[in-house]
Amino acid sequence: MIRPPRFLSLLCLASACLLPQLATAAKQTVCTITINSADEQKAFRKFLPADKYDFVELVERNRPDWLGSACEAKVSCDMLVISGHYGEGNEFFSDVMEIRESLSIGELERVSCSGSCPNLFANLKEVYLFGCDTLNPNAQRTASAEIVRSLVREGRSPAEAVRLAREMHAARGESSRDRMRLVFKDVPVIYGFSSAAPLGPVAASSLNQFFQSGGASQVGKGHVSGGLLRQFSAQGLASARGMTAGDSLAGMRKDVCMFADDRLSEAQRLQALHELMQRPTAQARLLLDRVERYTAGLDKAKRQQPEVAQALARIAADGSAKDRYLAFARDADEPRTRARMVNVAHALGWLSPEQRVDELALLFKDLLARKAIAPTEVDLACAVNKDRSLDKALQPVAAGGRREDDVGHSAVRACLGGDDAHDRTLEGLVSTDDADVRIAQVYLRHRPIADASELRTVTRAIAAMNGSEAQTRALDVLARHYLSDREIVSTLQQLFARTRSSSVQNAIAGVLIRADADAIATTDLLRTLRENRLKSSSGGNMVEALIQRLQLSSARRPDASLAELRNRSR
Template sequence: MMSSSFRGLALAASLFAAALPFAASAAPKTICTITVNSPDEKETFRRNLPPGDYNFVELVERGRKDWLASACEQKVQCDSLVISGHFDDGDEFYTDRFDVSEYLTVLEMERTSCSDSCPGVFSQLKEVYLFGCNTLKTEPRQVAGADITRALLRSGQSPSDAARLSALLGDTHARSNRDRMRQIFKDVPVIYGFSSKAPLGKYAGPLLEKYFQTAPPGEIGSGQVSQKLLSLFGPSSMTVTAGLRDGEPQARARADACRFVDDRISPAHKLAFFHDMLKRDMPEVRMHLGDMERFMSSLGVAGTLRPDAAEALARVAADHASRERYLAFARDADEPAMRTRMMALATRLGWLTPVQEQAEFVRMIGERMARDALGMEEVNLACTRGGEDDAAVRPLLGGALKYAKVAPAAALACLGSAQARERVVRAVTSHDPEEIDIARAYLRQRPLVDAAEVRAVATAIGRMPASLSQVRAIETLAQQRVSDPESLREIARMFPLAKSLPAQRAIAALLIRANHRVLGSGELTQTLKRHRLKSPDGEDVIDALIRVLQAG
């Protein structure tokens, strides 16, 4: 019979043996941080997590551009990742601090994730904390429009099937911020972020302090959703999701997108895949346009490609069947920007010459002008294309000026028409606010450079009746940073005649930006003091102008 003391020793030994696996699994968890802006979140985690149970590794190395690659090379193993930075536009984490220059782009995160070049930082994660605005915003960044549905109908789909497939394409390729984070952090069980505005670090820190006061031990890095954390940050739009899993509809789209950025794939093989994709149904090709554009931009100048890549690109250029399908789809695109982008890619692929691409753009302008569908978007697109006098524009000029429409005139003026420009400049003093807005958009990219033009606008503004339109006209001229003395005197003469505070403020804003010294500071200062209308809001731009004049 076993003695009681021996049984006690045996029990202790068995308990010790049973505890060995637990001890082995209780190694400290590693919290990796990427502090682009505020350190408040990181420091709150550090203060409240036991040092023996958690290690902290800051991945950002100040002053080093390739800090993420450096962290990957060091094979840091992360259980949790905390990213702190502004994220308003959804393309990068950035800072508003003057002493910090580091940032983290979504494209770099996608490249790293797709290349599997940083398995320690990305692949072993149990949790991700994205402290930035809109990091899990669900609004789609691209949609499947009516042109997608039309293409599906032309391919033989029934109306119901075309609508269903279009919706499926839209959902699969929506590329919302939430979708992109799920794809970057594939298979990660828990991803926290914000669907809209996130609290600044100085407010997020105290909320995290409250969380840690009652958080269960070991919850951080466990891969389990914390309802306590969500309840505290819920009013600040915090939400939670999980990384993309194989088998989900977006998994194939991710795999395709990854082929363009995976560092392990050569440019020649990427171009071969690019070519294969162009042979797919055009609606799907259209939804991958952003991936294709970024890839072609990354290749650099065609003449610098390696022979195997140059041969692969030449095979794409020689594919006339894909070219015709692609151009037909591009010409049917509803959105002017989409049509323009598709034509630019066609040029990059060798399917269009630059002259042909410009002709396609002018063709689009003409088509939309005929439908009376030209607006600010087309004006901005036209102004990015240069200002040479294009012979293809001249046939459109009569229609643009016939109905006195400003948007068509502005588009043609951007493409080089001097006659159309005269019409747009006159619109600065229009009584229609929409016309003034279009003229302002045009002049922002094609400014007034001739003194006679500036004087004509200044004189016309002086003849306008006191109104909101006059104020908007002054604000438009102010953007030109006027230096012509005669024009400035004309505007300054309007100040004592102005009957509203917004008008006087607009005049002061123009003068403070301009070379006001040509007016003589003493006389102008007295005019401002004597005739200024009282501001209910305290000091304003008029006071600032007076101080500048007195200091000068």
């Protein structure tokens, strides 16, 4: 059939009108989140043609809600490039002090799980994660022995318990790779590093080589690029696929989204939490971080909401879930885990305030029965009794049982309110045993010395120490205290003059530079620093910084002798 000329002209006109729209539709949006180095972003911009790719930087400097801003603008990403250091805190961050922006996996989970930002990641084809361990397959959380014992208590055979614990860790150990797969649900290709990632300039160099060899034709297609993996093979680049509805980890994603989905009401979230607690306790244990954060955020105002109060009452009345949970908590291998679970039990109404204290007392009684105490356990004891409100309740624990006299046991007893253990703990600060010094460091972070006389005594003891390494460590602890006592300054000045260790001199300067300005602003101290500083400690260190501070102070003071000394030393 021959169409009339007028029809053909209209068809051609329509086609011509559609061409710009088709061209626009064909363009892909490359979203970049530049937390640290911009090197990787620049490599993508350089080689991906502007007629095919639009670039959108999501980070807005000095705006804390920059990701929310991108959601409000209805940005839709086809590709996502994230550049930043990635660490144990599960967040991307920068090592540049001027850059304050960061990106936590928790925030990415909120965006992924919620309906508040439906466009941002909905059309993603590829994600590039330029950060260390972003696709590390190793589980971040392990509690194998605890889980096996809990499953046996709940009626499983030992062999079955071991098998189930292994499966549970595989499904709920939350490796970095699993967390990224959870966040970027249904994304065909996620690139990241299974261990240490290359620095920005090195990564950019590899990207440049990849693109120069025709790599641009391999990106944005939603297929794994063998060329890109080969280019970064020495750095351990890996690929993964986002979770799908039929994924073996889909159940884990549902539980995670229970905490992250901002569409859920508090009552709905508590109902989901109750259902979690009714399952084997091991599942709640592997989600303890999230359970802990959520229950800690249930403030008085939220708890007074009728639906929330009813949901909490239902959890509090669930005696079966409570008994399983507390049995698991009391059997936890790590005291810190046990304490955290006790606090969650209190938040859920399973323990009254008095019962919580009783549980903590049992915890520390068991801890003090151990042969050795680690610094982390001292940190726990001091943190639990941070405001000393539990002194009265925990002093019997500190005073009872077998009384080991080592620094570790003494520090725990001192944290629990045992005043007689304080002096023994301070002795660890001037010990030649590194473990004792580290324990004293932890203790004094929580309980800094407030008494001026005691601080003088400790300073004299540090000054009398033999061995520069131990003395340096002890001085580093002293630097956490704000000094205004001239006698202490004099003791440190004398030590500076006689020591033959540049590290000790540097540590002394570190103490004094944080001290009260009036206490250190003397011509005698400046003279001592200039005449006795060791050659290896000069230039670009704490001693030099202290000297510069004293010189600046002298310029602002009408102290002719100090100014004269400064001029003579030039």
